[in-house]
Amino acid sequence: MKKLLWIAVALTLLVLFPGLAQSLAAIVSATVLFLAAQPVLIAFGLGLIAYPHLRRSKKFTPTDH
Numbered sequence: 001m002k003k004l005l006w007i008a009v010a011l012t013l014l015v016l017f018p019g020l021a022q023s024l025a026a027i028v029s030a031t032v033l034f035l036a037a038q039p040v041l042i043a044f045g046l047g048l049i050a051y052p053h054l055r056r057s058k059k060f061t062p063t064d065h
Helices: 002-016 018-036 039-055
Strands: none
Touching: 002 018, 018 039
C-alpha cells in the first residue's frame, strides 16, 4: 500500500508541475551524458567493481593448468 501511495504522489506531482518533471529529466540526462563522456570516471568505476574480485587469493598448485 505504501508503494501505491508513492506512485500516486509522483503522478500527482507530474500532473500539477509538468515543467518540474521536464527540468528534472533534462538535468538527469545532462548528468548521464557528461559522465558517459569521461573515460577516466568509467575506468575508475569499472576498477571499483573489479577490485573485490582481484583481491581474492587463489592458491596456485602445480597441478592447476
